[in-house]
Amino acid sequence: MNDILLDVQDLTHCFRLGRRTVLRAVDKVSFQLHRGEIFGLVGESGSGKSTIAKCVMSLLRPTAGKIRYLGVNICDPGQFRAHKKLLQTSRQMIFQDSASSLNPRMTVADIISEPMAIHRIRPPRGTHRDEAAFQLRCVGMDAAYLDKRPGELSGGQRQRVAIARALCMGPDLLAADEPVASLDVSIQAQIINLFKHLQAEHGFTFLFIAHDLAVVRYLCDRAGVMFQGRLVETAPTAELFRNPLHPYTKALLSAIPIPDPRRERARVLEPFDPDRFDREGVLAEAAPGHWVLKKEAP
Amino acid sequence: MDKRFIQVGARSPLPDPAKKPRRSVGKPAAALAVLAVIAAGCLFCEAFIPKDPAYMDLYHASQPPSRAFWFGTDTMGRDIFSMIWHGGRVSLAIGLLSTAVSTGIAVLSGAASGLAPKWLDGLFMRAVEIFLSIPSLLLVVFLQAMLGKAGVLSLSLVIGATSWTSMSKVVRAEVRRLRGSEYVLASRCMGGGFFHILRRHLAPNFFPSIMFMVVMNVRSAIAAESTLSFMGIGLPLETISWGSMLALSEKALLSGAWWIILIPGAFLAVSLLCMTSAGNWLREGGRQDSSHL
Numbered sequence: 347m348n349d350i351l352l353d354v355q356d357l358t359h360c361f362r363l364g365r366r367t368v369l370r371a372v373d374k375v376s377f378q379l380h381r382g383e384i385f386g387l388v389g390e391s392g393s394g395k396s397t398i399a400k401c402v403m404s405l406l407r408p409t410a411g412k413i414r415y416l417g418v419n420i421c422d423p424g425q426f427r428a429h430k431k432l433l434q435t436s437r438q439m440i441f442q443d444s445a446s447s448l449n450p451r452m453t454v455a456d457i458i459s460e461p462m463a464i465h466r467i468r469p470p471r472g473t474h475r476d477e478a479a480f481q482l483r484c485v486g487m488d489a490a491y492l493d494k495r496p497g498e499l500s501g502g503q504r505q506r507v508a509i510a511r512a513l514c515m516g517p518d519l520l521a522a523d524e525p526v527a528s529l530d531v532s533i534q535a536q537i538i539n540l541f542k543h544l545q546a547e548h549g550f551t552f553l554f555i556a557h558d559l560a561v562v563r564y565l566c567d568r569a570g571v572m573f574q575g576r577l578v579e580t581a582p583t584a585e586l587f588r589n590p591l592h593p594y595t596k597a598l599l600s601a602i603p604i605p606d607p608r609r610e611r612a613r614v615l616e617p618f619d620p621d622r623f624d625r626e627g628v629l630a631e632a633a634p635g636h637w638v639l640k641k642e643a644p
Numbered sequence: 645m646d647k648r649f650i651q652v653g654a655r656s657p658l659p660d661p662a663k664k665p666r667r668s669v670g671k672p673a674a675a676l677a678v679l680a681v682i683a684a685g686c687l688f689c690e691a692f693i694p695k696d697p698a699y700m701d702l703y704h705a706s707q708p709p710s711r712a713f714w715f716g717t718d719t720m721g722r723d724i725f726s727m728i729w730h731g732g733r734v735s736l737a738i739g740l741l742s743t744a745v746s747t748g749i750a751v752l753s754g755a756a757s758g759l760a761p762k763w764l765d766g767l768f769m770r771a772v773e774i775f776l777s778i779p780s781l782l783l784v785v786f787l788q789a790m791l792g793k794a795g796v797l798s799l800s801l802v803i804g805a806t807s808w809t810s811m812s813k814v815v816r817a818e819v820r821r822l823r824g825s826e827y828v829l830a831s832r833c834m835g836g837g838f839f840h841i842l843r844r845h846l847a848p849n850f851f852p853s854i855m856f857m858v859v860m861n862v863r864s865a866i867a868a869e870s871t872l873s874f875m876g877i878g879l880p881l882e883t884i885s886w887g888s889m890l891a892l893s894e895k896a897l898l899s900g901a902w903w904i905i906l907i908p909g910a911f912l913a914v915s916l917l918c919m920t921s922a923g924n925w926l927r928e929g930g931r932q933d934s935s936h937l
Contacts, residue, residue: 403833434835447826451848460844461834511830 351519351551352379352402357411359397371397373575374411376629379519384545384552386562386583388598389572395555396442398572399523402553403439415519435465438512440522444504448496455492458482458511467515481510485540502533506540513544521553526561534558538565559602563587568635571595576625581636591638594623672925675918682915686736689729697726697884706901716903718892724903727884728911734885735866735912738800742865745804746811747858753808754815755842759823769816772809780806784868785877794879799872803865811857818850852926859923863916870912886912 359372372394379385387395400406402413404420413420415437418429426433438461441447448457458481459474461467469477479489485506496504505525512520522541526534538561545552556562562569563583570580571594579592590596597616604610627641685692694714701721709716715724757768783806791798822828828845836844870887872878879888886908893905 405829405833430835434833437833439830439833441826441830443826447830449827449845449849452844456844460831460836464831464834464836464840508830515834 386566386569393572438517686732693726695723697730731884739866741800742804746808749808750811758819856927
């Protein structure tokens with residue numbers, strides 16, 4: 347398959363909490379990202395979504411499993427070093443809290459041109475500053491903001507700056523770790539629309555991590571549901587919302603409020619009981635492209 | 645580009661309100677002025693000193709201050725007024741040079757230790773504590789003996805190499821705090837190496853908190869030089885510095901020549917005091933946070 351950009355196989359990551367205790371944050375997760383798609387990863391807090399993103403971006407080293415990016419096994423230090431430049435320029439990440447992901451002592455122009463400065467890339471539009479101005483306009487901000495510092499910008503503006511920084515290298519893979527969670531709803535809508543527009547324009551592959559189902563439904567082509575470190579279900583978004591198969595997904599989807607009081611009152615909540623949900627088993631294809639975690643046949 | 649994605653509200657930033665001068669409160673103007681006068685006087689001393697500071701006028705040894713010798717002469721007949729300015733150069737140079745050495749060591753070692761994995765960091769910090777527990781005077785004497793005859797360069801190297809530990813610990817603590825922040829993660833993600841992250845992200849953020857220590861380091865280096873010279877293990881007598889001038893004072897005290905000890909001592913004390921108050925002011929200024937939203 348040539349159109350698979352990222353192939354995650356049995357990814358496991360454990361955090362050592364103490365001498366004896368080990369927290370299995372991500373447990374045998376496998377999924378694939380196709381070129382140019384938007385893949386949403388949803389799940390409650392602590393289900394391991396951010397850990398997956400950090401493993402994919404090589405910020406954490408997985409305990410077990412393989413991550414292949416363009417055929418390069420990025421968990422292998424030797425292969426990583428051999429393709430360092432490619433991996434560092436073509437994968438970019440956007441963090442949740444834009445206030446802390448931008449250095450408070452740098453100006454917007456310096457922040458956006460940082461990746462170009464690191465890799466000593468001659469920007470296509472002359473100087474670093476011109477390139478930063480261009481990227482800033484691409485995310486809908488005026489070039490007059492170039493000399494501001496993050497402390498002088500609003501939350502939405504800071505997130506736009508973070509997006510501009512990620513996009514100035516023309517990445518193939520963009521991972522966003524709950525990029526809209528710290529913004530209020532109207533700004534969330536702007537940023538989500540901006541993502542949609544930018545993705546259509548640049549065609550990058552987008553790993554979008556969220557806990558907001560409505561956002562995932564609106565933005566993503568495919569979605570995966572995480573539960574306590576396991577990926578329990580992945581399917582095209584429309585299919586997932588129409589026909590959830592795993593009990594956890596059903597419970598999660600039934601919890602979406604309906605913006606109509608009469609139907610909202612009649613809504614039946616699936617009982618939420620973490621012990622009832624299977625965490626064991628392997629992903630099995632229930633319908634074309636729709637994979638569910640199932641116990642292996644005895 | 646599509647109009648829908650342009651951010652709602654202010655398209656371009658509002659003009660900045662008239663900027664208030666920062667850090668103007670509590671500025672130790674007098675201390676800075678005195679420090680500037682002393683530094684300028686030392687730098688451009690050739691223009692106004694009346695005599696050759698190294699010339700020994702044995703007919704006029706141990707003269708009290710007079711019209712010919714404004715600050716008097718020392719036991720070897722050298723003019724103290726000329727020596728003060730000429731020797732100030734050496735003292736200030738030692739202060740600045742050794743601070744540069746110790747700050748360099750402290751920043752590099754502190755940042756490396758702060759970014760290192762936990763076990764390496766622990767090992768390094770224990771080593772620093774062992775180093776810290778050796779009396780620095782002993783270390784200085786030992787290092788000086790290894791380097792041979794004391795000169796301005798070797799003395800500042802020795803003082804610098806023995807005074808970086810506490811600053812290194814502060815740098816390490818700050819780096820530990822900063823390294824988890826997302827902009828450092830983001831920079832690592834983009835491929836920023838150790839020196840890039842140190843220069844662009846860590847140093848600008850930890851520098852305000854070591855600024856005070858840097859200034860204090862200049863101060864204590866000058867003090868260390870005069871202590872060593874006073875004890876006779878620092879600069880030789882023919883190299884004029886405030887410390888080596890004080891080294892003569894033991895004999896001067898016996899003969900009642902107060903000007904030999906009081907005048908260099910006053911210059912030393914005044915410059916150290918001014919540096920301390922400048923350092924305090926920098927520490928207060930460094931606390932200002934840049935975010936105001």
